[in-house]
Amino acid sequence: MSQKVVEEAGEGSQRSAWRALRARIGFLASIIVLALVMKTCLLDAYKIPSASMEGTLEIGDCIFVNKIIYTLRDIARKDVIVFEFPGERDEVFAPRGKYFIKRCIGLPGDTVSITDRRVVVNHDTLHSDHEAFTSARSSFVPDQSHRDIFPSGAPFNPDYYGPLVVPKRGMTIPLHTPGAIQRWYTFIAREGHTLDTTHASVRIDGRDVSRYTVARDYLFVLGDNRDNSADSRFWGFVPVDNVVGKAVIVYWSSDSTRHVRWMRIGTLVQ
Helix, strand or coil: CCCHHHHHHHHHHHHHHHHHHHHHHHHHHHHHHHHHHHHHHHEEEEEEECCCCCCCCCCCCEEEEEECCHHHCCCCCCCCCECCCCCCCCCCCCCCCCEEEEEEEEECCCCEEEECCCCEEECEECCCCECCCCCCCCCCHHHHHHHCCCCCCCCCCCCEEEEEEECCCCEEEEECCHHHHHHHHHHHHHHHCCEECCCCEEEEEEEEEECCCCCEEEEEECCCCHHCCCCCCHCCCEEEHHEEEEEEEEEEEEECCCCCHHHHHEECCC
C-alpha cells in the first residue's frame, strides 16, 4: 500500500515539473515573440560608431529607435533620425543596409543655408544647444568651393552653404541653366530615370525636357559635430522613405576601454 502511494506521488511530481517547464518555455516564447514584434514594428537598437553626433551622442552609445512614431506624426526639424544611407554624392545605386544617424534640419520645401556656421532655415536662424565644433572658427570664406560639396560644382563649402531648396514631391527643377545637369544628374537618376545629355537638349527617359518634376519628399540633415560629420552638405538629400525612425533613448553606453558610462544610460536623445 505504501509503495503505491510513493509511486503516485512520484508521478504527480513529474507532472508538476513538466507543467512548470512548459510554463517557463511558454513565458520565454512570449518574451521572444514580444521582442521580435517590438523590433519589427516598434523599436530597433543601434550602436553609435562615429563622432559625427558628439554633443548629443557619443561613440559607444547604444540607442533605441522608435520606428512607429512617423506613422503617427510628421518628422519635425531638429529630430534626431536614423535612416538608410542614400549613397555618396555621385553614387546612383547605394549599398543596402547602411544606416546613418543625423539631426533633421530641413523639411521638404525648406530653404537651407549656412553662413559662417550659422544654420538658417526659411530666413530664420536655427539655434541648437547640441552643436559641437572641433575648431574655434571657420576654415572657409563665402563663395569658396569645396571639391566634395553637394551638389557637384556648387560654390558652397561646409561653413558657407546654400541657399538650397530641399526637394519636395511636385516641385520642378529647371535644367536649362548652366551647371544644372551636373548638379541634378544623380538625383534624377536615383528617382529611377535615365538621362541623355549628349544632344543639344536634355533627355529624360528619351524625351526632351527643360525641367524635372520631383517624385518624392526629401530631408536635409546635419551632424551635431559639424566639423566631423559627413552629411547632406557632402552627399545630398535623404528621401523621407529612407527614414527608419526617431532616436529616443540611450539604453547602454561604454567607451573604447569598455568602461560603462553609467550616467549616460537612460538619457533621452534630444
